[in-house]
Amino acid sequence: MQELASEPVATQPIEERLELVRFKVDKRPHIRVHTEACRGCDLTPCVYVCPAGLFEILGGEMHFSYEHCLECGTCYVACERKAIEWDYPRGGWGVSFRAS
């Protein structure tokens, strides 16, 4: 039997998916990541659980962008170091689902 998992799965880039979502981006970030706390974290669950792919490790440092946040709260639950200060954006800002 041939292994399906070994075949590359064609994945749609996350940014293309996010293009379909409406964001009203507030200039004030609603989430802060205390990146000092991320140093030495090799599990980096946030990178893998965030459904919008907002966490990236670049050059050994945590890089986070809040703009296309889907406001699910998963990163906050997943982070064991409590490095994520999570809140909702101001009322009326942030993500709005239209077709779901």
Place this chain on the structure above:
Amino acid sequence: MSLINNAADDAVFMRGESVAELWVVLQEQEGLPPEYNQEVLAEAKEVAAQYPGQLQLCAVQLRAPLSSPVEKSTVPFFKAVVPERLYVLEHPALGRYTTEGYVAALSWLIRERTPALIVTSATVNGQDWAPRLAAQLGLPFVARCLRFALEQEALLALRALYGGRAYVQTRTRLGRQPALVTFAPGTRGTPPMTGSPAVGLPMPEVITYQPSLAFEERNPSLQHLGIEAPSAEEVELEAAEKIVAGGRGVGREGFAELAAFARLLGAAVGASRVATDRGWVEPERQIGATGKSVSPRLYIACGISGAAQHTSGIREAQTVVAINPDRNAPIFALADLGLLGDAREILRHAMQLLQEESVGV
């Protein structure tokens, strides 16, 4: 459904005359690329060509009377496309742009000549006087066309809707009066004007008017303080032809070098959110989802990894160069040229090369 239509004998804009006129109102302004006029001329010429012998392409220039009779000619306006006729309307109040001056002058000329169609570039000033003129004279008006055409009884136009997310074709009924159209600048993508003025092209017939216009010279309450040119770093990102942008990989110190390189290139400085968040550059320089969307001809991304939040702002850049040490940086997927390395070092060397050349070594 097509914008291209065959000429008809009984087109309403003919008004029983043998030849109708299609005007292109030329605009001059500090900082305004002359290509914008050229592009409208080229577009209008194509429309006129649909009605050979019936629709005459004319240009209209508004200006203050020249102090010396041997003036810097109007020829530099015309590169590839030369109108059949040029109306020069001279009035002391037309030395610089004012709404009232343009509206009064054009109202006068329209009464004098009654063209079939008036087109101008939808520049900031074009969008200032054209709608006002249309309202004042009751002319059919279509703003910011990407394309337009004449039918017997209507003006067909292609327009962008919702910030370019959709396009719409409209049909505006023409009456006996002329219609007014502004043409979205940059749509046609005229090649940059280099080289000498058109040589060997026929000269237009020039008709000069010096009417006494019935308007207060200017709104007395308005005082013009002047027009300020931006420095290279100040060029508004949205309007910049070239942008050199930096991100995390450039660092605070690197931005000085990046700015120097940008200056040499005549480019504006842009930045990713990391750079503006950390105060390396002022927030207005930010490109991306929380910043600006830009559409330069050249975009050089230095030390920018290319997170979606940034790249969503550079989708309309024509040529992209990316400099980044990380081979897997997503920015490379967007780039025409990718350089794997440290942006600061590469820029430093490139700057040297450019300077050496300009000195003529």
Place this chain on the structure above:
Amino acid sequence: MRIAVCLKQAPDCSSVYVDPVSGEVDRERFVQTLNAADACALEAALRLKEQRGGSLFALTLGPDESDEVLRVALAMGADTVERLWHPSAVDWGPLTIAAALAARLHADSSSLPDLIFCGEQSSDWASGTVGPALAAYLGLPQITGVIGLEALPDPSGQLLLRVTRRLERGYRERLLTRPPLLLTVHETLNEPRYPSLPAHLAALQATIAVCDPLSLPQFAPDVEAEEATIIEVRIPRPRPHRLAIPDSQLSPFERIGEIVSGGTSRRQTRLLEGPPEELAHELVRFLKERGFV
């Protein structure tokens, strides 16, 4: 000082979704909001009012749902609001709309407002016409594309405004002016305020006055003469790839094709590795080749 602001409810562009297959705009997904430039016009008007005293009147022309933008205006600080509407107005273009607004502003028994603010353009049609046309109908001077506005101290006690207009490519025009005047405001002028809860609540519960523009004495729309009919809404760029400015050598048809398809091809990346000197050399060569230096 009396200030009027003209507002429009328009779909937020981020909520506009056009089906790449059918080319149809999915209107169900629209999020209707106060047009961004209009919100800045409102904010600018409020700041002036707060500085100099006076009253602020916000009006809009639109169907029932447009009450929402007037509620935003009330919550932000407008003193009075009014909505103009007649079912036939769905077909009106910007010139007719401007004429209706002008008729309404004329209808007040006292004189015209000292200052009128409009957004420079709307997020849907972006024709930038209502402001200048309204100024024309009211016989007021206009300044369009305002990106800077400052009330200067003036010995005469009259309002003196220092205005910055945005021209092409970062050029700026600076003007000094006095009311009466109409200003159209660019959406970068300011950051509109976020209303307080009591103001928000009061606005939510306010009754919005409605006026039938056809009942206004100075308004007789000649809609037939003016407006464009929509023939067809076309497919935009289907995917958010880069939009190249089309080559002027192409035929008009091909150019429009390129515009609507979002540029025909995604270019291949040439990825280079090597010592910085060499890469710099390549960079300069590339820039020359493409005519950038």
Place this chain on the structure above:
Amino acid sequence: MHAQQQFDAIVVGAGPAGSSAALVLARAGLRVALIERGEYPGAKNVSGAVFYAPGLLAELLPSFWDEAPFERYITRRVLTFLGKESAFSLDFHTRHFALPPYNGVTVLRPKFDRWLAGKAVEAGALLITSTVVDDLLYEGARVIGVQCRRDNGALYAPVVIAADGANSFLAKKAGLQREFSAEEMSLGVKEVLRLGTRTIEERFHLTGDEGMASEYVGEATGPIKGGAFLYTNRETLSLGIIVQIASLAQQRIRPYELLDRFKQHPAVAPLVRDGLTLEYSAHMIPEGGWQLVPRLARAGLLVAGDAAALVFAAGIFLEGMNFAVASGLAAAETALEAHQKGDFSAATLAGYRKRLEQSFVLQDLQRFRLTPAFVNNERLQNIYPELLCQAAEQVFRSEGRPRKKLGSTILTTLRSKVSLWTLLRDGWQAGRALFF
């Protein structure tokens, strides 16, 4: 204090729980503030979304069946065990679910939630949109209002119903709920794909307004604990995966890649072929079940819906909206009772829990309290579905050779991966979790 900022009841969150509560309270003549942080109700809300037992609302809204924006009513339920390249389905179709009161309907949340909130507004509730509630206001130990994130943002009421969703900041701030662990919370990511009405009816064997709710376990989420779903709307499909956050973090697979993998599974790909993605969304789901249900009330405060973790995610059951609505209604009834008594103490509001204990809400959660752990069992997630498919393959395979009896075929396949003892133990636990 402005009279304008004083209400009889404040409901935080205009989802199904909040709007149902506000509807009941406003009907009873109370001055109700319904506060929503989105620009419109439903803007921030995501679920599958099958609304089971929608009849709960029909009692309140006589025109419900004609008016509510349903997509399709569910007449077909499918449970599929996915192997790597095979699928074993239980497929149930009944016309009995095709008549009001429907057993379940699919909805699109931005539409449905907006409609339901509109009903509360019609009844007299004041819907305050674009407003985040940051905290509760107290007098001593009693909750007396909420603090909104706006200037002068205090609103007062003797009773507050927190229906503020899965993250429920309010339940936590009130000390009713603890911080969640990554083991008890799931992440749902979803896409809505447009196929067209006709294709949907043909592809899923549906007629008229009939709809299908289909759930997947096993290879649907690869090695990650969770499952997948695929529901039919009128002209679109709602499809997504629901995965345990801890497991996702451990396996280091991004949720959207997992979703793509699911869409490309040979048993799923033909179902979604040519589907045009309309929207991508994500939401957290308190799937911990009984363990996660917080204290539901304190003086002046009631917690309803997802905020109270009232989600029934137990194997073949995946329900939330009905639990939300039922809890919203119970919270409102409790608040009304408190108003009648003029007593908003913890003791009076404890009636809320009793109401839920008498309804399916807490009874189902308690009865199936073992199920979440059982469903997240390593073998159930990653071994049995594949084994089941292999067994089925052995059973159905015709090789021109003499066959064994079915029982021995199946047992041999199962025992190849799992000891008999484990198998028995899992069987016993399955029984405890689901059957008796």
